Amino acid sequence: MQENTSTPSRRRTAREIIESYDGPKLRIMEVCGTHTHEIFRLGIRGLLPPSIELISGPGCPVCVTPVSFVDEAIYLALEKNAIVCTFGDLIRVPGTKMSLAGARAEGAKVRIVYAPGDAVDVAKQNPDAEVVFLSVGFETTTPATCLAVKRARDEGVTNFSVLTANKTMPNAYKALTGSADAFLYPGHVNAITGEDECRRLSEENGISGVIAGFTAKELLTALAVIIEKSKEGKPFFVNCYPRVVRPEGNPAGLREIAEVMEPCDSEWRGLGIIPMSGQKLREEFAAYDARLHFNMPKIEGHPNPACRCGEVLQGKCRPSDCKVFGKGCTPEHPIGACMVSSEGACAAYYQYGMQDLN
Secondary structure: OOOOOOOOOOOOOOOOOOOOOOOOOOOEEEEEEEHHHHHOOOHHHHHHHOEEEEEEEEEEEHHHHOOHHHHHHHHHOOOOOOOEEOHHHHHHHHOOOOOOOHHHHHHEEEOOOOOOOHHHHHHOOOOOEEEEEOOOOOOOHHHHHHHHHHHHHHHOOOOOOEEEEEEOOOHHHHHHOOOOOOEEEEHHHHHHHHOOHHHHHHHOOOOOEEEEEOOHHHHHHHHHHHHHHHHOOOOOOEEOOOOOOOOOEEEEHHHHHHHHEEEEEEEEEOOEEEEEEEEEEOOOHHEEHHEEEEEEEOOOOOOOOOOHHHHHOOOOHHHHHHOEEOEEEEEOOOOOHHHOOOOOOHHHHHHHOOOOOO
């Protein structure tokens, strides 16, 4: 019998799959702002062949918050003399006329907090003042706001309310249908929501994507899976972050959201009103809804016409395509939210070279 001396074929690494790709042009949208920054920081863009294009999407919570929300917050601070509590990124986002930082310079009481519960503490420490927490973010951070509202109710704190701009991702993906061949789904969000929504997007809406982690290995694996699955020519979904994202997500977090909030239509910067893509407080928690508590008028925001954040968030242009990028618009003097936020695409492009590396 002749001995078989052939060498078994070696499995290719994720990097080899990516670097050797020579198929049709493939547009991949990195929805999460942290993914954008990590892909730059790890030098992954430099590995991509010309036929693979990475574009940014609406996964930065501060970036997708519309100008009107900033104007509402400034109205509460200046006109209603409320103590406005916010996360740090939001304070420098330009409104129609000024930012919250600008309002603070005019005497408004604006405080940076690190968790929604901190704002409840501020309300307890200032019983004669109205305290408003600016609640922005996706499913990742919404449970913490829900817990803060329940705590205020349970402890009888009546001078605390929430201005909501909480958003959910599934209908945003539907609104972006055709913008990309596949999505890099945000691992943080899916750690709460689980796999089901992404699987339904594939099966019912023909939207492809993979849930990705944040290490070099996890990101390279996710990109390689997109390449390999795209060759099959049909919609797909793969969870490439199973060590964190379980099929059922985080049931405790989902229960908190369902108890305190309910879906509503929501405005996204650049995407307009997306039906049932937001979260508002349920009727039983209406006393903590700042818009109702202060009987707020309808406020329409007007972004700086030179800013192209809206197009960046839709994947229609890159930050470096904007005429004011790195010139009139810098992290020190931002014109748009994407340059302010630590997760913003413009901030990433600026930090890692102010040039298109793809």
